[in-house]
Each structure stands twice: as C-alpha cells, then as structure tokens.
Amino acid sequence: xxxxxxxxxxLSGLWITTTASLLSFAAALVLGVITAVFRRSGIWPxxxxxxxxxxxxxxxxxxxxxxxxFFGLPSIGIHLPAFEAGVIALAIxxxxxxxxxxxxxxxxxxxxxxxxxxxxxxxxxxxxxxVVFPQAARYVYPPVINEFIQIILATSLLSTVALxxxxxxxxxVNSLTFQTLVAFAVALVLYLILTNVVSFAAAxxxxxxxxPPLQLRQERQHGKTLLKRLTIMAGGR
Amino acid sequence: xxxxxxxxxxVSLAIGVGAAVLGLTxxxxxxxxxxxxxxxxxxxxxxxxxxxxxxxxxxxxxCLTSPPYGLIKSDGDPDGFDVxxxxxxxxxxxxxxxxxxxxxxxxxxxxxxxxxxxxxxxxTITPERQKEVDFTDPYMVTGRSxxxxxxxxxKTLEDxxxxxxxxxxxxxxxxxxxxxxxxxxxxxxxxxxxEVLALQQGQADAMIEESNLVAQAVKKDPNLKVVIDGDVGDxxxxxxxxxxxxxxxxxxxxxxxxxxxxxxxxxxxFTKYFEADPTFQFQNLDKK
Amino acid sequence: xxxxxxWESRELLLLGFWFTVILTVVTIITSTVLGFIVALGRxxxxxxxxxxxxxxxxxxRGTPLLIQILFIYFGSAYLNFTGVTVFAAIVIAMTLYYGAxxxxxxxxxxESVPYGQQEAGRSLGLSRFHVIRDVIVPQxxxxxxxxLVGQYISLVKGTALASVIGYADLVRxxxxxxxxIGSPFAVFLVVAALYFVISYPxxxxxxxxxxxxxxx
Numbered sequence: 001x002x003x004x005x006x007x008x009x010x011l012s013g014l015w016i017t018t019t020a021s022l023l024s025f026a027a028a029l030v031l032g033v034i035t036a037v038f039r040r041s042g043i044w045p046x047x048x049x050x051x052x053x054x055x056x057x058x059x060x061x062x063x064x065x066x067x068x069x070f071f072g073l074p075s076i077g078i079h080l081p082a083f084e085a086g087v088i089a090l091a092i093x094x095x096x097x098x099x100x101x102x103x104x105x106x107x108x109x110x111x112x113x114x115x116x117x118x119x120x121x122x123x124x125x126x127x128x129x130x131v132v133f134p135q136a137a138r139y140v141y142p143p144v145i146n147e148f149i150q151i152i153l154a155t156s157l158l159s160t161v162a163l164x165x166x167x168x169x170x171x172x173v174n175s176l177t178f179q180t181l182v183a184f185a186v187a188l189v190l191y192l193i194l195t196n197v198v199s200f201a202a203a204x205x206x207x208x209x210x211x212p213p214l215q216l217r218q219e220r221q222h223g224k225t226l227l228k229r230l231t232i233m234a235g236g237r
Numbered sequence: 238x239x240x241x242x243x244x245x246x247x248v249s250l251a252i253g254v255g256a257a258v259l260g261l262t263x264x265x266x267x268x269x270x271x272x273x274x275x276x277x278x279x280x281x282x283x284x285x286x287x288x289x290x291x292x293x294x295x296x297x298x299x300c301l302t303s304p305p306y307g308l309i310k311s312d313g314d315p316d317g318f319d320v321x322x323x324x325x326x327x328x329x330x331x332x333x334x335x336x337x338x339x340x341x342x343x344x345x346x347x348x349x350x351x352x353x354x355x356x357x358x359x360x361t362i363t364p365e366r367q368k369e370v371d372f373t374d375p376y377m378v379t380g381r382s383x384x385x386x387x388x389x390x391x392k393t394l395e396d397x398x399x400x401x402x403x404x405x406x407x408x409x410x411x412x413x414x415x416x417x418x419x420x421x422x423x424x425x426x427x428x429x430x431x432e433v434l435a436l437q438q439g440q441a442d443a444m445i446e447e448s449n450l451v452a453q454a455v456k457k458d459p460n461l462k463v464v465i466d467g468d469v470g471d472x473x474x475x476x477x478x479x480x481x482x483x484x485x486x487x488x489x490x491x492x493x494x495x496x497x498x499x500x501x502x503x504x505x506x507f508t509k510y511f512e513a514d515p516t517f518q519f520q521n522l523d524k525k
Numbered sequence: 526x527x528x529x530x531x532w533e534s535r536e537l538l539l540l541g542f543w544f545t546v547i548l549t550v551v552t553i554i555t556s557t558v559l560g561f562i563v564a565l566g567r568x569x570x571x572x573x574x575x576x577x578x579x580x581x582x583x584x585x586r587g588t589p590l591l592i593q594i595l596f597i598y599f600g601s602a603y604l605n606f607t608g609v610t611v612f613a614a615i616v617i618a619m620t621l622y623y624g625a626x627x628x629x630x631x632x633x634x635x636e637s638v639p640y641g642q643q644e645a646g647r648s649l650g651l652s653r654f655h656v657i658r659d660v661i662v663p664q665x666x667x668x669x670x671x672x673l674v675g676q677y678i679s680l681v682k683g684t685a686l687a688s689v690i691g692y693a694d695l696v697r698x699x700x701x702x703x704x705x706i707g708s709p710f711a712v713f714l715v716v717a718a719l720y721f722v723i724s725y726p727x728x729x730x731x732x733x734x735x736x737x738x739x740x741x
Binding site for chain 3: 056059060061062063064067068071072073075076149153154155156157160167170171180181184187188195196
Binding site: 301302304308309311312313337338339340343346350352427430431434437438458 | 533609611704
C-alpha cells in the first residue's frame with residue numbers, strides 16, 4: 001500500500017494535532033475562567049468586555065477567525081507562524097465556549113455557600129478556590145471535556161494555513177499518492193482513536209477525581225438538571 | 238459498571254466501522270480500478286462524448302484561484318487563460334459550459350470520480366500523473382520562478398535553507414522545492430491564492446511557482462520581487478487532463494488544443510492575459 | 526485598508542451571503558429530520574439497530590467535519606455514486622455530522638419524559654405512533670428547543686468549511702476579493718461580520734427560549 005509508506009508522516013501529523021489541541025485547550029481554559037469571573041463580577045466594564053468577547057466569537061466561524069489571525073494580523077504588523085496562530089485562534093475560540101460553561105457551572109453553586117464561607121472568615125480568593133470552584137468543577141467537568149474534544153476536531157481547520165497536522169498530512173499524502181480515499185480513511189481512523197482515548201481518559205479521571213465518582217458517559221439526569229446540562233452541551237462545531 | 242462495558246462495545250464498534258470504511262475504500266478502489274479496464278472500455282467509454290452532448294453541459298475543472306490562468310471577475314464571472322480554453326471546449330462540443338472551481342490537489346480526484354469531464358488548470362504533464370489520468374498534447378510551456386518580498390535577503394536557492402517556502406498541495410512545486418533545496422521548510426497551502434497571500438503577508442519567506450503566475454503577482458504587488466526568473470527546476474508542459482480510457486474524449490480535447498494553438502488564439506490569449514508576447518512557439522510544443 | 530474595494534465587491538459578498546444562507550437552511554432541515562429519526566431509533570431499543578446507530582454517532586462525532594466533507598465529496602464517486610455535486614456532498618456530510626449531535630439532543634429530550642407516561646398512553650389504547658406524536662413529542666419540544674437552536678448556530682459557522690471544496694459561499698467569495706484587491710484583514714472582518722448577522726439573531730432566539738423553558 002502506497003499510502004502506508006507515509007504512516008510516519010501521519011504519526012507526526014497526529015503529534016502536531018495532539019500538541020496543538022492540548023495547548024489550545026489549556027489556554028482556552030484559562031481564558032474561559034477569566035471571562036467567566038469577569039462576567040460575574042459587579043464591575044460593568046469587565047462584564048461588557050466578557051459579554052462582547054463571548055458573543056463575537058460564538059457567532060463567527062472558527063475558520064474565519066483562523067484566517068484573520070494568520071493572514072490578517074500581518075497587515076497590522078503581527079506575524080505568527082501557522083502553529084502559534086492556530087493555537088491562539090483555537091484558544092480564543094474555545095475560551096468563549098468554556099466561559100459560558102464555567103459561568104453556568106458557577107451559578108449552580110448555591111449563594112449560601114459563598115456567604116457561609118465569608119462568615120467563617122475566608123477571603124474572597126480563598127472562598128472562590130476552596131469552596132465555590134471545587135463544587136462548580138463537578139458540574140462543569142463533562143461539558144468541559146466535550147469542549148476539549150471539539151477543540152481536537154477543530155485543529156483539522158489548521159490544515160488551511162499550511163500546518164501539516166493530521167488533516168493536512170492526509171491532504172498532502174492524497175496529492176502525492178492519488179489514493180484519495182485511503183489517504184483520508186487513515187486520518188479518520190486516527191482521529192477516532194484520539195478522540196476515544198481522550199474521552200476514556202476523561203471518564204477514568206472523572207471516576208477518580210470526584211467523590212462520589214462521576215459517571216461521565218452514561219449520565220442520566222432528569223427534569224430541569226437535564227435541561228441545564230443540555231443548554232451547556234452546545235455540541236459540535 | 239454496566240455503562241463502562243457499553244462504552245467499550247460502542248467504541249470498538251465505532252473503530253470497527255472506521256476500519257470497515259477503510260476496508261470498503263480499499264476494495265472500492267480495487268474494484269473501480271478493475272472496472273475501468275474491463276467494462277469501461279467495452280463501449281461505455283466511447284460514448285462519453287455523446288453522453289456529454291446528450292447532457293447538454295460539459296463540466297470543466299478550472300482553478301479560479303490562479304490569476305491570470307483562472308480567476309473570478311468582480312461581476313462574479315470566471316475569466317482567465319485556462320477559462321478561455323474551457324470555453325473553447327464547450328464551443329467545440331456545442332454544449333453549455335459548467336466550470337467547477339477546483340485546486341491543485343483535487344484535479345486528479347475530480348477526473349477520476351467523473352465530477353469533471355476535463356481539467357484545465359496549470360496541469361503539468363508528468364509520468365506519475367500519466368499513470369492516473371490522460372493528458373492532451375501541451376498548450377503551454379513554462380518554468381518556475383523564485384519570488385520573495387522586496388526587503389528579503391534571499392538571493393539564491395541555497396539561501397532557502399531553514400526558511401519557509403510556500404507551495405500548493407498537489408502542485409509540482411512541492412517536488413521542485415525539494416530538489417532545489419531539501420533543507421527549505423515547505424508550507425503547502427490549499428490553493429495558489431492562499432499561497433501568494435502568505436508570501437505577501439510575510440507568513441512565508443519565499444515562494445517557488447510557475448513563472449506566469451509569479452509575473453502577475455509581482456505586477457500586482459510592488460512589494461514582491463523575482464529572484465530567479467523561470468529557471469528553477471525543469472520546464473513544465475501544461476495539458477488538458479481527461480479520465481483514463483476515454484480515447485474519444487481525449488481525441489476531442491486534442492482537437493481543441495491543436496485548434497487553439499494553430500489558429501493563433503493561444504498567442505492572442507497569452508498577450509491578453511499575461512500582457513506580454515509569448516517567448517515560445519505554441520505550434521512546436523508537441524514536438525518537445 | 527481597502528474598504529472602497531470591498532464596497533465595490535458588495536455584490537459578490539451578497540452572492541456568497543445567499544449561498545451560505547441557502548446551505549444553512551437546507552442542512553438545518555435535513556439534519557433535524559435525520560437527528561429525529563436516529564433518536565427515535567435509539568429509544569426504540571431494537572436489537573441490531575441500537576449498536577449500528579451508536580457506531581454512527583461515535584464515527585461522526587469522533588472525527589472532524591472537514592475530513593468528512595473531503596471524504597464524502599471524493600468518496601461518493603469512488604464508491605460508484607456518481608453525480609454528487611459540491612453542494613450535495615456538503616449537504617450530505619453536514620447532515621450526517623450535525624444529525625449525530627441533533628439526535629443526542631432529541632434523545633435526551635425523549636428520555637426526560639417519564640417512562641410511565643409511555644406505558645399509560647399504551648394502556649389507554651394509543652398506538653406506538655400516537656404515543657410518540659401526542660405524548661412524547663409535545664413534551665420534548667420545549668426542552669429540546671434551546672439546545673437545538675444552539676446546534677443550528679454551530680451549523681451556520683460549520684458551513685464555512687464548504688469553501689474548502691470550492692462552494693461559492695461567503696468565505697470563498699472573500700478569498701476571491703482578497704485575490705483581486707488585497708486587504709485580507711479588512712475582507713475577513715467583513716466576512717466575519719456577515720456571519721454574525723446570520724448567527725446573532727439565532728443566539729438571541731436561543732437565549733429567549735432558554736429563559737422561557739426555565740420558567741415553565
């Protein structure tokens with residue numbers, strides 16, 4: 001098989017996909033937390049900044065965002081290589097979604113908890129990190145993992161700025177071997193393996209990290225909790 | 238506990254489905270390969286020209302992201318040197334023209350899958366490609382140029398070591414860059430427009446591309462300069478691509494090419510679109 | 526910045542805008558129908574169908590839309606389904622991809638209706654079809670609407686990928702304009718703004734529906 005001769009290229013493509021996904025996700029998580037805190041703060045300029053960021057990003061395509069950062073920013077003197085531009089674009093994009101997920105998670109922590117912690121003499125920061133955050137994390141974990149998988153899938157768009165991640169590799173192998181279907185099918189199977197490894201690892205971690213253990217994949221919730229979970233779980237992008 | 242088991246089953250199923258797709262793909266390729274040799278030539282293939290006439294439209298793949306070979310005018314209509322040939326194909330067959338906007342990497346799949354009856358898109362005739370599709374006699378001979386931004390210090394092919402060089406996926410520049418300087422970092426874009434945009438915006442240090450495309454780009458953007466003009470790698474001959482085992486259609490396309498060249502239309506179109514006189518004799522191309 | 530050039534090319538952008546809108550409307554309809562059917566199939570607990578549908582979901586939600594589009598565009602013809610145009614390939618790929626997500630929304634909606642109601646409906650002599658139509662669906666609709674609109678917003682933005690195989694949508698027209706007048710930054714900003722025009726009203730509807738469902 002001619003295509004299989006390029007298997008090492010696929011693996012290096014898979015490596016770029018994986019590192020780009022991890023870096024984007026980590027940065028998106030930071031951006032998401034900051035934005036969620038902004039939007040919940042009582043300071044209106046921060047609220048406006050948070051709201052505008054989320055709305056603008058969520059209502060424009062990630063492909064155009066990537067083009068703007070890679071092809072557009074040089075017009076105003078900012079040059080970013082494909083990998084860096086891609087990671088930044090995906091982080092900004094994912095950050096907007098994560099902000100909404102985290103914000104929804106924070107609203108689920110009863111305000112009594114916050115007041116109780118303050119009464120016990122904990123500072124604002126301590127209350128947030130030791131009382132509110134651990135509780136919100138449990139609500140937020142499943143949709144955050146979902147978002148991570150969306151980021152992995154979105155890295156395929158970076159092929160359009162000449163980054164040879166997995167999709168880019170498949171396109172190049174296709175143009176070298178003319179074995180179109182096999183070239184794409186190999187990439188499809190590798191993506192499937194990657195996303196499944198991530199969702200299994202996340203499910204395993206969910207069972208270990210939370211008490212009582214979090215059943216990630218077969219969660220059955222009813223009534224309003226289900227509704228809330230659904231509204232968070234915006235799904236595929 | 239139960240849920241984990243379910244998950245495992247569905248995942249192995251999904252991967253199974255993935256593998257099945259892969260398997261189907263492989264067998265599909267093998268089958269279609271066999272078909273074209275067997276039933277393909279048994280008579281169906283010879284009626285392709287008739288089929289096109291019955292259909293009333295001919296589907297021609299042209300790269301509309303490669304000015305002046307193919308472009309979209311401000312009123313939305315396609316135009317360019319290759320588009321002129323596409324129009325001639327439709328005229329010759331007496332049918333309507335349907336242009337499929339394609340790119341370098343999709344040219345061969347467009348033909349093999351029958352989405353395009355012919356492809357006219359800076360399509361260099363190479364032995365590797367001739368295993369996949371058939372080509373007409375050439376209608377154009379050209380070379381590759383090295384182009385950089387005005388402020389660049391790149392003067393030779395050796396200077397490309399460690400620098401980023403833009404190319405297109407599926408274009409022969411990929412191999413040419415590899416031969417010219419294997420230590421250059423290649424950036425293969427989806428189409429020529431993105432490739433040149435990357436160079437203009439400083440996202441690539443240099444570009445090695447077909448010399449007429451380069452000449453047009455430099456004319457449009459004074460910040461670009463040609464360092465090596467038409468002399469990188471071997472000469473290229475462009476032909477019209479047709480799906481294999483369609484002799485009647487190939488003959489028809491050859492007729493179009495010879496008519497285009499012999500009538501002087503080729504030279505006229507060259508002057509019109511490249512704003513220069515051709516430096517070669519179109520009539521002598523097939524005696525290369 | 527090339528604003529004048531963009532204004533001169535407004536007809537191309539408008540054309541791309543309509544191409545994007547048409548693709549969006551068609552795929553919203555097809556993916557909702559597919560998602561609904563798949564969700565029904567999954568809740569019906571039919572022995573062989575269950576694992577097949579799960580496999581479908583895993584496959585289409587576990588791989589990127591871009592590569593699915595490429596695979597279906599070129600793949601269809603290699604597997605001897607000729608005549609799949611660029612538009613059809615994108616509609617098929619997007620329907621399969623978003624249909625998978627939509628089906629999960631419907632399924633969660635169905636499951637939110639207590640099982641006892643199904644049994645009650647059946648014991649009152651309603652047929653399976655009538656139980657679904659008159660008991661389950663009406664209760665599901667309110668719950669399902671906000672996430673469904675959320676998914677449609679994702680779909681609008683997903684249509685941008687159609688440009689990769691040459692569909693003349695907003696992104697592709699934008700690239701054509703850059704090709705002629707340069708100014709990628711300004712052109713892509715305008716393109717993004719035009720997507721915003723389609724998507725933002727949908728976001729407002731989503732939020733409105735969300736509020737109404739929470740109050741109910």
